[in-house]
Amino acid sequence: MTLTIRYFARLGEEAGKKFEILETTCFSVRELWNDRVHVLGLMMDQNLVKPACNDEFCSWDTPLSAGAVVAFLPPVAGG
């Protein structure tokens, strides 16, 4: 299936891109993160990252579906 992945702030720098469109067989958001850590060399501790799917926060166990937009969010710092 094809997914869009978005990387924000420091994760965008680590990934070297703000988004990518990817063909993947990963089943869950967690599996996708582990895959991207391996492929892109992301350094951030997973415990600091919050995932989102289709513009909503989600759990690491969320299953992926075709056309989903997955986002990986580093610790926020607004205000």
Place this chain on the structure above:
Amino acid sequence: MSRTSFSLSETGLEDLPSWEVPESCGAVVSFWGQVRKHNEGKKVLRLEYSAYESLAVKEGLRIVTEALERFEVEAVRVIHRVGVLDIGEVAVVVEVASGHRGEAFEACRWVIDEVKQRVPIWKREFYEQGGAEWVACHHSPIMSGN
């Protein structure tokens, strides 16, 4: 007119659009956050806010709605800047209206704390000595979707 709003702005907040406060309110508390010229011993030249805009607005609206449920307040408005800001520019405005001042102060403090911890907005500081860093929110809990 909605009693709650959360929005992101690419333009300065020094001249805010007018806000209609319910006539039943006797108190309006405003918090303005502005860009400081130093942070942790480094001189800051400017900073840049970026956001996951659609989710930031969703989460921001959840916060202002929760504020109405948790406190005896009648209206809450939050506007957060995105883009490049110079020293002294207003970064965020929180306004709370209520019948009496006590609840308005309390709710205003709660709202800005929640915004800083929950809304997907990031800050990058550019330093006089050169270089730039993404700022980590020290109050941010270890976040995990588990």
